[in-house]
Amino acid sequence: MSGDKFGADFRDDLRAYAAVLRQVVSLELRRAFAYRVSFWLRFLGGLFANITVAYFLWRALFAESGAKIMAGFTFEGMILYYVLVPLIGGITRNSTEGSAIASEIYSGTLTRYLVYPMPFLLYRFADVMAAVIVALLQLTIMLSAYLLIFGIPAGIQLTPSSVALGLIAALGACFLNFLMVSTVEMVAFWADNVWSLNVMLMFSGQLLGGALLPLTLFPAEVQRYLQLTPFPYLMSFPVQAVMGKLSFGQWAQSCGRMGIWILILTVLARVVWRRGQRSFSGVGI
Amino acid sequence: MIRIDNLSKTFRVHKKDPGLRGSVRSLFRRKWVDKQALRDVSLKVDEGEIVGLIGANGAGKTTLVKTCAGIIHPSTGSVRVLGYTPHERANAFRRQISLIMGQKQQLWWDLPAADGFLLLREIYLIPWQRYQERLDFLAKTLDVVSLMTTQLRRLSLGERMKMELIAALLHGPRVVFLDEPTIGLDLTAQRAIRKFLLDYRADNRPAMLLTSHYMEDIEALCERIVIIREGQVVYDGSLRKIEQFAQHKQLAIQLKTTIVKQAVGADLAALLPGLASGIAEIITATEDRLTIRVRQDHVTDLSAALLRELPVADLTIEAADIGTIIEGIMRAGLTP
Numbered sequence: 275m276s277g278d279k280f281g282a283d284f285r286d287d288l289r290a291y292a293a294v295l296r297q298v299v300s301l302e303l304r305r306a307f308a309y310r311v312s313f314w315l316r317f318l319g320g321l322f323a324n325i326t327v328a329y330f331l332w333r334a335l336f337a338e339s340g341a342k343i344m345a346g347f348t349f350e351g352m353i354l355y356y357v358l359v360p361l362i363g364g365i366t367r368n369s370t371e372g373s374a375i376a377s378e379i380y381s382g383t384l385t386r387y388l389v390y391p392m393p394f395l396l397y398r399f400a401d402v403m404a405a406v407i408v409a410l411l412q413l414t415i416m417l418s419a420y421l422l423i424f425g426i427p428a429g430i431q432l433t434p435s436s437v438a439l440g441l442i443a444a445l446g447a448c449f450l451n452f453l454m455v456s457t458v459e460m461v462a463f464w465a466d467n468v469w470s471l472n473v474m475l476m477f478s479g480q481l482l483g484g485a486l487l488p489l490t491l492f493p494a495e496v497q498r499y500l501q502l503t504p505f506p507y508l509m510s511f512p513v514q515a516v517m518g519k520l521s522f523g524q525w526a527q528s529c530g531r532m533g534i535w536i537l538i539l540t541v542l543a544r545v546v547w548r549r550g551q552r553s554f555s556g557v558g559i
Numbered sequence: 560m561i562r563i564d565n566l567s568k569t570f571r572v573h574k575k576d577p578g579l580r581g582s583v584r585s586l587f588r589r590k591w592v593d594k595q596a597l598r599d600v601s602l603k604v605d606e607g608e609i610v611g612l613i614g615a616n617g618a619g620k621t622t623l624v625k626t627c628a629g630i631i632h633p634s635t636g637s638v639r640v641l642g643y644t645p646h647e648r649a650n651a652f653r654r655q656i657s658l659i660m661g662q663k664q665q666l667w668w669d670l671p672a673a674d675g676f677l678l679l680r681e682i683y684l685i686p687w688q689r690y691q692e693r694l695d696f697l698a699k700t701l702d703v704v705s706l707m708t709t710q711l712r713r714l715s716l717g718e719r720m721k722m723e724l725i726a727a728l729l730h731g732p733r734v735v736f737l738d739e740p741t742i743g744l745d746l747t748a749q750r751a752i753r754k755f756l757l758d759y760r761a762d763n764r765p766a767m768l769l770t771s772h773y774m775e776d777i778e779a780l781c782e783r784i785v786i787i788r789e790g791q792v793v794y795d796g797s798l799r800k801i802e803q804f805a806q807h808k809q810l811a812i813q814l815k816t817t818i819v820k821q822a823v824g825a826d827l828a829a830l831l832p833g834l835a836s837g838i839a840e841i842i843t844a845t846e847d848r849l850t851i852r853v854r855q856d857h858v859t860d861l862s863a864a865l866l867r868e869l870p871v872a873d874l875t876i877e878a879a880d881i882g883t884i885i886e887g888i889m890r891a892g893l894t895p
Binding site: 283286287289290293294296297298301304305382383385386388389390391392551552553554555 | 570571622625628629630631632648650651652653654656657658660663664665667669670674677678681682683684
């Protein structure tokens with residue numbers, strides 16, 4: 275194949291990928307809005323439950339201990355943390371649900387993506403991007419409403435620039451989470467059930483990522499080790515960034531570490547994908 | 560366009576004893592068995608040719624099709640399609656092929672077909688004008704113009720299959736793999752799809768590899784068939800020539816007078832002295848009418864004996880139909 279021909283093929287591929295990405299995102303958005311009642315009900319229900327539990331739990335804890343500040347948060351700051359967790363989580367962790375890849379493998383519908391001239395994971399990532407757009411919309415509406423009603427709590431530097439840095443972190447985290455979930459789900463090429471692995475990953479993400487408790491509650495030693503795992507970048511890092519709790523230096527350092535994990539997992543996902551296909555039979559012979 | 564040389568494929572599957580005990584045991588020790596789906600298959604398909612792949616369930620047809628489409632990696636041997644190695648799945652290769660599986664949905668279930676086609680337009684980089692022309696043409700030919708904006712899951716099986724066909728042919732593939740395209744469809748839909756495939760072939764001259772359990776599909780679409788038995792090609796040649804592998808013919812005789820009613824399955828040697836035993840048996844019998852199955856090489860002996868010994872008014876000899884012959888080959892292999 276001559277260099278020119280290869281270049282043209284490559285350009286074709288990129289053009290197709292971009293178009294497909296656009297098309298799938300728009301398709302998924304249409305689907306999300308088509309089921310809008312269930313969609314918003316589920317979202318608001320989840321948010322409300324989360325905040326109610328956090329409110330009563332932390333009110334009791336603050337009252338009992340008499341402390342004004344716990345794990346670096348005032349009571350109001352703590353509540354804002356729990357408001358941000360599901361909102362930012364909508365961006366960073368939306369690929370956790372659904373086990374889409376595993377079920378494509380088990381049912382054999384993966385076959386169709388293997389025939390299309392397009393990487394399967396790109397198609398899946400387009401799904402995730404659509405969910406991110408919806409989550410951004412929800413974040414904007416809910417956070418503005420919350421801040422308008424309750425104001426920014428004392429000791430929290432929530433500014434346009436902290437929100438921007440937080441969102442950049444959240445987008446990176448979204449990609450990282452996508453890679454982690456995809457890699458685990460691709461174990462379905464060999465194992466008959468990846469559901470338990472998936473649940474383990476989800477709970478680890480919640481506990482070690484800071485969705486259940488702010489990571490600043492853990493002993494300093496544990497926090498240091500946690501920084502070496504990919505989990506804190508999924509939740510704690512973008513939420514802390516939005517709340518203005520990180521200096522630019524800290525933010526950049528965390529971004530760097532997250533980048534390294536993204537790199538490692540990209541390679542891993544690629545290897546698993548390549549090897550997995552070798553043992554894929556497309557169900558039935 | 561398709562060239563397969565000495566292709567073999569072995570799947571490793573694990574075996575689990577039934578019940579809870581079996582499940583627990585398989586947690587610790589798995590029993591693996593090798594299942595050889597294809598053995599030493601060689602095959603060539605040219606432009607404009609529709610080759611029918613025939614075989615019993617599990618004979619390896621679908622594995623062969625999936626290997627050619629690049630979904631399954633071969634264990635040994637080589638497969639070349641359009642000059643590409645399918646399982647490398649180069650995009651340039653995938654833009655020129657299509658895989659239609661009657662048992663599997665390719666289009667998006669909860670969207671109207673029109674949305675799915677739009678996505679396919681992007682995937683295959685089809686220019687707008689060509690896309691419009693092709694879609695119009697395909698939808699009109701298959702008579703589904705009014706169904707384009709209906710959610711796929713609200714369509715009937717036949718309508719869905721037509722949409723699948725459109726989806727598979729929008730980009731004008733040069734090689735088309737069809738895995739049981741008419742399964743579960745009613746006769747009208749089957750006929751429409753067969754006619755459509757023939758028209759498509761006449762206009763586009765693609766190479767097609769077709770598997771089907773319906774002899775009507777095969778007889779209507781393929782001049783050449785390949786019979787696969789336990790992963791091996793046992794026949795590769797013209798559909799018409801398969802008749803020479805018929806092992807039996809059927810004789811029907813009408814008698815002038817009645818005789819004692821014969822038992823079904825009885826050997827005719829008992830009734831006709833001088834005829835060797837084990838070459839002809841009775842299939843149906845009344846007092847004045849018999850149908851007899853006879854070994855191909857003894858048709859003349861039997862006819863002569865019948866005319867000599869019985870008051871025959873009329874005698875007809877029928878060749879076994881192609882379906883029966885193929886069934887015989889699928890069951891027992893080729894023994895000409």
